[in-house]
Amino acid sequence: MDLFEATAQALVLLAVFDPALWEIIGISFRVSLTAICIAIPPALLAAFLLAHLEFPGRRVLISLFNTLLSLPAVVIGLTVYLMLSRQGPLGDWQLLFTRSAMVIAQIMLAFPILVSMSHAAFQAADQRAWETARTLGIPSPQAFVMVVGEVRFGLLAAVLAGFGRIIAEVGASMMVGGNILHFTRNIPTAIALETSMGNFAQGIALGIVLLIIAFALNLSLQYFQGRGKLSL
Amino acid sequence: MNATTEIRYSEIHKFFNRRHLLNRLSLSLEGGTATLLSGENGAGKTTLLRILSGLEKPSECRVDFTPGEPGSNPQPWSQCRRRLQRQVMYLHQQPYMFDGSVVHNLALALPRTMPRLQRGKKIRQALEWAQLEALKEAAAKTLSGGEKQRVSLARAWLRQSRILLLDEPIANMDRESQVRTVALLRRFKNARAALMISSHNHEVFCQLIDRRLVLDSGKLSPAQAPLLPGNVTPLARDGAPSGNAGNASR
Numbered sequence: 001m002d003l004f005e006a007t008a009q010a011l012v013l014l015a016v017f018d019p020a021l022w023e024i025i026g027i028s029f030r031v032s033l034t035a036i037c038i039a040i041p042p043a044l045l046a047a048f049l050l051a052h053l054e055f056p057g058r059r060v061l062i063s064l065f066n067t068l069l070s071l072p073a074v075v076i077g078l079t080v081y082l083m084l085s086r087q088g089p090l091g092d093w094q095l096l097f098t099r100s101a102m103v104i105a106q107i108m109l110a111f112p113i114l115v116s117m118s119h120a121a122f123q124a125a126d127q128r129a130w131e132t133a134r135t136l137g138i139p140s141p142q143a144f145v146m147v148v149g150e151v152r153f154g155l156l157a158a159v160l161a162g163f164g165r166i167i168a169e170v171g172a173s174m175m176v177g178g179n180i181l182h183f184t185r186n187i188p189t190a191i192a193l194e195t196s197m198g199n200f201a202q203g204i205a206l207g208i209v210l211l212i213i214a215f216a217l218n219l220s221l222q223y224f225q226g227r228g229k230l231s232l
Numbered sequence: 233m234n235a236t237t238e239i240r241y242s243e244i245h246k247f248f249n250r251r252h253l254l255n256r257l258s259l260s261l262e263g264g265t266a267t268l269l270s271g272e273n274g275a276g277k278t279t280l281l282r283i284l285s286g287l288e289k290p291s292e293c294r295v296d297f298t299p300g301e302p303g304s305n306p307q308p309w310s311q312c313r314r315r316l317q318r319q320v321m322y323l324h325q326q327p328y329m330f331d332g333s334v335v336h337n338l339a340l341a342l343p344r345t346m347p348r349l350q351r352g353k354k355i356r357q358a359l360e361w362a363q364l365e366a367l368k369e370a371a372a373k374t375l376s377g378g379e380k381q382r383v384s385l386a387r388a389w390l391r392q393s394r395i396l397l398l399d400e401p402i403a404n405m406d407r408e409s410q411v412r413t414v415a416l417l418r419r420f421k422n423a424r425a426a427l428m429i430s431s432h433n434h435e436v437f438c439q440l441i442d443r444r445l446v447l448d449s450g451k452l453s454p455a456q457a458p459l460l461p462g463n464v465t466p467l468a469r470d471g472a473p474s475g476n477a478g479n480a481s482r
Contacts, residue, residue: 128328131287134317136341136387150331
């Protein structure tokens with residue numbers, strides 16, 4: 001099967017809403033959206049504290065999060081695998097090869113991106129926003145929400161970048177999810193499997209979906225980063 | 233506002249960039265008085281105001297919220313930082329406006345628990361007080377410097393702030409905005425608020441201020457150069473001995 005034929009078949013699969021294909025897409029979104037939603041609150045809080053508090057080891061922590069940005073997904077996958085495997089410290093939870101394991105791995109993947117980019121957004125935010133809120137007698141938690149609102153475009157860019165990373169990663173999901181049909185098979189692991197089986201049409205169809213997601217995320221990122229500059 | 237409003241700071245010290253930016257200063261702020269703080273660029277005026285308002289950590293500082301009263305006891309700055317932030321209002325040189333309208337920005341100065349009708353009434357009063365009625369629906373971030381300063385003073389008015397520290401409040405303003413800002417500050421002073429204004433533009437404030445202090449080499453002293461005759465009266469408490477303050481009063 002040549003590339004054009006495979007692509008034509010892939011477009012047909014997408015157009016007729018092939019149930020197997022859309023099930024895989026659904027699993028991908030469910031897992032990645034759950035992971036990003038869980039990761040956002042602690043990541044934003046950590047980024048805010050790193051930007052606004054002076055404490056020993058702060059710079060080391062920032063460098064650590066920046067370093068973790070380039071950590072390969074398979075290393076995260078391996079770590080989570082070892083933790084969740086029967087002999088691992090969390091083996092009793094029996095989460096290996098479940099969607100929960102994939103969510104845990106994707107949280108670990110997204111967290112450094114969220115912290116690093118949100119930290120940059122908070123750093124770039126006007127210090128006066130926090131100070132003004134405090135001098136207006138606004139309690140710290142509410143002042144934090146106000147500052148988040150002021151840098152919302154930068155934070156949204158961080159969320160989109162984090163989501164972009166985890167929806168497309170294959171290594172960690174493969175290792176801790178096991179690529180089980182109807183259960184833990186998501187877009188990237190399905191592409192890897194279909195390609196290895198010579199079933200290029202479904203692989204390309206999923207690739208097109210991934211490409212469309214990536215394009216939409218990048219477009220949104222461009223938009224929100226531009227707005228972020230204006231909001232300062 | 234309370235006529236006895238007063239706060240006393242002592243041992244204000246800030247070591248920064250290998251120098252004593254502020255060197256064991258003492259300072260009192262009294263209700264119904266306006267103090268002009270001057271000094272060279274980089275002398276530490278902004279740092280001093282930020283320390284006084286609880287926004288910047290000093291190397292050392294003690295604060296007495298009830299000076300002169302029996303049993304009053306100066307507390308370390310670190311123990312009363314939040315109280316300072318609540319009681320002492322610091323107004324930035326370029327006031328910060330949050331996203332939203334002028335009304336939204338004013339509403340932030342009111343307690344969230346305040347009933348809606350009362351909030352509306354207070355905000356209307358504040359708009360009138362600062363002559364901002366025409367701008368009430370305008371996006372606050374798009375206002376001019378003078379208008380932003382009036383919004384920030386209206387927020388202070390809503391907060392019923394008794395102590396206001398203003399960092400270059402009329403910098404980069406046209407004459408009309410300067411006059412309007414000073415008029416609002418006078419209303420604060422008449423309501424027995426304590427004002428401390430850092431500014432290079434002394435002439436604009438000459439009818440308002442009661443004393444001038446100069447920050448130089450980490451020390452506060454009463455100003456030696458006359459401002460305008462007859463407009464400034466001495467308050468010989470801070471910086472230098474009272475004998476010098478008499479000379480500095482004019």
